[in-house]
Amino acid sequence: MTIIESIPNVSEGRRRDVIGKLVSAIEQTPGVRLLDHSSDASHNRSVFTLVGDAPSLKAATLALFDVAIAEIDLRTHRGEHPRMGAVDVVPFVPIEGATMDDCIGLAQDVAATVAERFALPVFLYEEASKNPARKNLEDIRRGEFEGLGAKMVSAGWAPDYGPATPHESAGATVIGARMPLIAYNINLNSDRLDVARRIAAAIRHSSGGLRFVKAMGVMLEDRRIAQVSMNLTNYQKTPIFRVFEMVKREAERYGISILESEVVGLVPSAALMSAAEYYLQIEGFSADQVLESKLRADGQA
Amino acid sequence: MTIIESIPNVSEGRRRDVIGKLVSAIEQTPGVRLLDHSSDASHNRSVFTLVGDAPSLKAATLALFDVAIAEIDLRTHRGEHPRMGAVDVVPFVPIEGATMDDCIGLAQDVAATVAERFALPVFLYEEASKNPARKNLEDIRRGEFEGLGAKMVSAGWAPDYGPATPHESAGATVIGARMPLIAYNINLNSDRLDVARRIAAAIRHSSGGLRFVKAMGVMLEDRRIAQVSMNLTNYQKTPIFRVFEMVKREAERYGISILESEVVGLVPSAALMSAAEYYLQIEGFSADQVLESKLRADGQA
Numbered sequence: 255m256t257i258i259e260s261i262p263n264v265s266e267g268r269r270r271d272v273i274g275k276l277v278s279a280i281e282q283t284p285g286v287r288l289l290d291h292s293s294d295a296s297h298n299r300s301v302f303t304l305v306g307d308a309p310s311l312k313a314a315t316l317a318l319f320d321v322a323i324a325e326i327d328l329r330t331h332r333g334e335h336p337r338m339g340a341v342d343v344v345p346f347v348p349i350e351g352a353t354m355d356d357c358i359g360l361a362q363d364v365a366a367t368v369a370e371r372f373a374l375p376v377f378l379y380e381e382a383s384k385n386p387a388r389k390n391l392e393d394i395r396r397g398e399f400e401g402l403g404a405k406m407v408s409a410g411w412a413p414d415y416g417p418a419t420p421h422e423s424a425g426a427t428v429i430g431a432r433m434p435l436i437a438y439n440i441n442l443n444s445d446r447l448d449v450a451r452r453i454a455a456a457i458r459h460s461s462g463g464l465r466f467v468k469a470m471g472v473m474l475e476d477r478r479i480a481q482v483s484m485n486l487t488n489y490q491k492t493p494i495f496r497v498f499e500m501v502k503r504e505a506e507r508y509g510i511s512i513l514e515s516e517v518v519g520l521v522p523s524a525a526l527m528s529a530a531e532y533y534l535q536i537e538g539f540s541a542d543q544v545l546e547s548k549l550r551a552d553g554q555a
Numbered sequence: 556m557t558i559i560e561s562i563p564n565v566s567e568g569r570r571r572d573v574i575g576k577l578v579s580a581i582e583q584t585p586g587v588r589l590l591d592h593s594s595d596a597s598h599n600r601s602v603f604t605l606v607g608d609a610p611s612l613k614a615a616t617l618a619l620f621d622v623a624i625a626e627i628d629l630r631t632h633r634g635e636h637p638r639m640g641a642v643d644v645v646p647f648v649p650i651e652g653a654t655m656d657d658c659i660g661l662a663q664d665v666a667a668t669v670a671e672r673f674a675l676p677v678f679l680y681e682e683a684s685k686n687p688a689r690k691n692l693e694d695i696r697r698g699e700f701e702g703l704g705a706k707m708v709s710a711g712w713a714p715d716y717g718p719a720t721p722h723e724s725a726g727a728t729v730i731g732a733r734m735p736l737i738a739y740n741i742n743l744n745s746d747r748l749d750v751a752r753r754i755a756a757a758i759r760h761s762s763g764g765l766r767f768v769k770a771m772g773v774m775l776e777d778r779r780i781a782q783v784s785m786n787l788t789n790y791q792k793t794p795i796f797r798v799f800e801m802v803k804r805e806a807e808r809y810g811i812s813i814l815e816s817e818v819v820g821l822v823p824s825a826a827l828m829s830a831a832e833y834y835l836q837i838e839g840f841s842a843d844q845v846l847e848s849k850l851r852a853d854g855q856a
Binding site (some may be wrong): 545 | 833
């Protein structure tokens with residue numbers, strides 16, 4: 255069975271009726287399951303988590319664009335979260351029975367279809383990107399909707415698909431493929447925000463740390479606890495246990511220990527299994543030794 | 556969906572035709588899947604791993620008894636492994652959507668039916684046992700088939716179901732319910748078998764250690780490595796990480812470190828997840844945050 259996950263981010267988090275139409279568009283697509291959705295009024299943004307095979311996800315994404323382009327006008331859209339499109343970003347993520355190449359192919363297919371059907375510029379990102387300078391979502395989105403017209407005529411910012419200028423009301427969309435993202439936080443046994451920030455700087459990729467870690471130091475004001483808040487963007491290449499051990503070691507430098515860690519939202523089983531294997535020093539372990547995997551691999555009666 | 560596992564042990568590991576009939580008896584029962592089976596000629600014993608719901612497993616177990624009682628005669632059976640019945644032992648194990656009480660009920664139901672249909676004495680064991688002195692399989696089986704007649708007339712050894720004397724050719728059967736058993740070995744960075752034995756004695760329940768650990772020290776002759784070889788009989792109450800840490804600490808006492816550990820055969824996902832949670836100090840984690848569990852819990856399309 256092929257399972258690909260998609261997590262479209264849409265620039266509407268306030269109007270209940272529009273959010274309802276977006277949900278219906280996904281739920282009414284055969285072969286797709288909506289696992290989760292959340293809308294944030296201050297961000298004015300909704301995030302949907304859906305799974306299915308490639309053709310079903312393509313159909314659901316197109317249905318989502320139908321609603322979003324009809325209902326959302328970025329010229330009047332306000333919200334705290336950066337955005338440049340009515341459908342702002344659509345990642346495809348391999349979960350089971352699908353490779354990264356499958357997801358790259360799906361991203362390209364959906365991008366080409368969306369660009370043509372809606373006369374919308376589309377940028378490819380992450381693993382689907384054909385240009386190293388346009389791999390990172392933040393780089394592509396910098397300037398947001400308001401700066402998009404000027405950005406697209408500057409050197410190197412023609413879209414991968416669709417017209418050379420922004421869609422009047424829907425801007426442009428970023429579509430791509432990536433590994434599952436793990437939201438992972440480590441709370442220090444301390445209220446020293448400066449230490450959390452220094453640890454974040456030490457471990458994150460952008461300032462010299464681990465390749466697939468994004469990190470920042472934040473303060474949990476209600477508990478007076480400093481937190482290293484992270485996104486792990488490829489748990490296979492930068493595993494969770496290595497991140498934990500590095501944060502722990504950096505904290506020791508300041509005489510601070512780790513209070514606890516926290517996985518926010520969903521996490522692939524393999525990401526935690528690998529931590530068990532690491533700490534228990536398990537050799538020669540295979541995923542099909544996991545009872546539940548074995549039951550599924552043999553097929554349901 | 557209800558998934559119960561059963562691991563019948565049958566006293567035949569040599570005759571291919573009989574083993575084939577045992578496999579067919581299981582495979583032809585609707586609603587049951589045979590996940591694994593292995594036959595050992597020197598033990599003269601076969602072990603089957605099957606899953607299904609309670610009615611299907613009952614049907615498969617009765618089909619297995621039909622073959623075993625027709626084909627196996629313990630009066631001429633020889634093998635290294637202790638045994639007292641043609642079908643020697645049948646445990647039922649809760650995996651998914653089933654409780655221990657469900658498995659105890661199933662064990663009692665199967666035991667009563669088997670006893671009546673085959674005029675066979677049946678002893679209940681482990682969680683299904685009604686008698687603390689008859690909880691442990693080794694205690695029930697002590698004396699084996701050859702000593703069974705004398706044992707059953709001694710005080711406290713009347714069977715739970717069936718006739719008061721052994722079945723002429725098929726002996727008696729032990730049926731019960733237990734938690735999934737994890738076969739877990741830790742290899743020491745040393746060839747000192749005496750240390751492996753002392754560690755085994757320190758950590759196992761029978762000599763004062765952890766409640767749900769069986770352990771012995773053995774030598775891996777080909778690698779010249781001493782091993783602490785264990786069965787973990789309740790991974791929820793005596794978790795794998797606590798066993799690992801205790802072995803590690805005991806080994807340090809002799810200046811010896813752990814080379815590696817090894818999970819033999821199948822392991823429930825939760826047993827490894829709990830190790831990840833422990834070492835990563837993850838707070839507030841819920842099993843439905845595991846992506847694959849979430850996908851299953853929502854039901855397959």
